Amino acid sequence: MPINVLFAAHEKRWAQYEAPLRTALDAIGVDYTLAIELPPADVDYIVYAPSSPVQDFTPYTRLKAVLNLWAGVEDAVGNPTLKVPYARMVDDEGLTQGMVEWVTGHTLRHHLGMDAHIVNPNHSWVPDAPPVSADRPVGILGLGELGSACGQAIARLGFPVSGWARSQKQIDGITCHTGTDGLNTILRQSQILILLLPSTAATENTLNAETLAMLPKGAFIINPGRGLLIDDDALLAALDSGQIGHATLDVFRVEPLPQDHPFWGHPKVTVTPHIASETRAPSASRAIAENIRRGEAGEPFLYLVDRDAGY
Template sequence: MTNILFAARSEKWEDYEGPLRSALDAAGLDYRLSTELPAAEVDYIVYAPNSDVQDFTPFTRLKAVLNLWAGVEGITGNETLTVPLTRMVDEDGLTQGMVEWVTGHTLRHHLGMDAHIVNPDREWDATPPPLSADRPVTILGMGALGQACAKALTALGFPVTGWSRTQKELPGVICHAGDDGLRKALTDAQIVILLLPDTPATLNLIDAETLALPARGAFLINPGRGPLIDDGALIDALDAGQIAHATLDVFRVEPLPEDHPFWSHPRVTVTPHIASTTRPGTAARVIAENIRRGEAGEPLLHLVDRDAGY
């Protein structure tokens, strides 16, 4: 029998228990699933980094930790974790949610919807927006989420440029890598979308220098991670008109403190980390497949490179 510990906030158990049991049954596994198991008997941990489990030393027969979140910055530095770690890559739930959110806000800025929706002076401005072919978009981060968003936006006619730490290839997308590639990717972009992980290499990547590279009046969309952005540099760029508007879903401190200037800035939209979340129904199938693979001696999916941080 395979022993599976669910280690997340207690309120999540009600959401996940049914989907996980259904997925594990469908995978043909003989298992015991619980929020309470003797540490020495646990084979797999279905894990959220904000759970009470922080010391993995007692889990002497542990085979893998299966993270429920796409982000793993809250666990990669844990020195007591020595077994394989996987992150959540869920095309049917997490990825699709991100594609919908990114596409929606890209179109919102591209079409100038804010000016039409909030128009207290009843100004009649019939100036049409440009077509998508004339609105270059840059996506920083070309992992599963970035590539899915790039595909969706190219399908709508946007010219998309992508940047990642290592070189990627995606049909219809100009892909860059490395420091020089970052400058190329950002230069003259009119919409910049951040989908990078939170690692030491990405901390404050969006600073005064990089914010000066897009076209004047560009839009910034961040559903990735808060520490990617130097907040003060972004406010300066907004005040100067270099960045026309920033739509931010993630922040260095969450919930965003009430006194943070992003709340009151007229060119900032704050959303409460809702760009994409793990959906229990689809995520459970990803978890069950990895446990099936582990028990069958097959390679696990979505393994985390602990050195790279994702």
């Protein structure tokens, strides 16, 4: 009997994912039906976007797992009807590499002071060389797959990299910290701070008036993680006072970012439209198919969400 895979996401995503998913499922050698509509009682796996109309999982009595299309799971992890294994997307080929490239690019941009050369209406000639990378401490808050990969890439460029996580970790090239003291240590030394924490009640407003004041004066902030990690008003005040030199933000509390939000017009803010790590359909489809293969073979699923931790 074929396994039934429901694609529960926006119709435009179906157009992007149908062919890559079929290719990936063909490659693992399972007999399957893949569709955007299936009788709930017949569904074995759901390929899922949390914004999907599927919010009540109770009718899916045969369901084996829900496989998220994105890395973020905060909009679904608390759903009381979602009782089966729930896997987040970790797509090393696309999502992780995309994040490494975006974070590394903006880290180098701020380190080298490239903005002053790219936009130079006064044609000023100021040969002010930046410090070498070894003299520019970089901090990363969040040492999951994405944070670890970004930190190691930046460390390979010669930057001293420190990272903070909920639990103690050992990662080549990164000095790892945990706990409140560890967080404060990273904040006090990071001239460039990168946010890659998940969005949970414990991480909301990680950067607030108090923690922003701990950073070295003129520090740069790069946030491709979650919008809720930053208190917007506190960040704007820190930018206006000069405590923070610039903030490059890819994620926001409300998306798309409202046209009247002060981030748009602030001279020390760069807004990018949640593009730091867009999931690539071909590689994401292979990650989804691998978890389906595991489920059918009785092997452990990859990247299961910790319901208690919220990610």
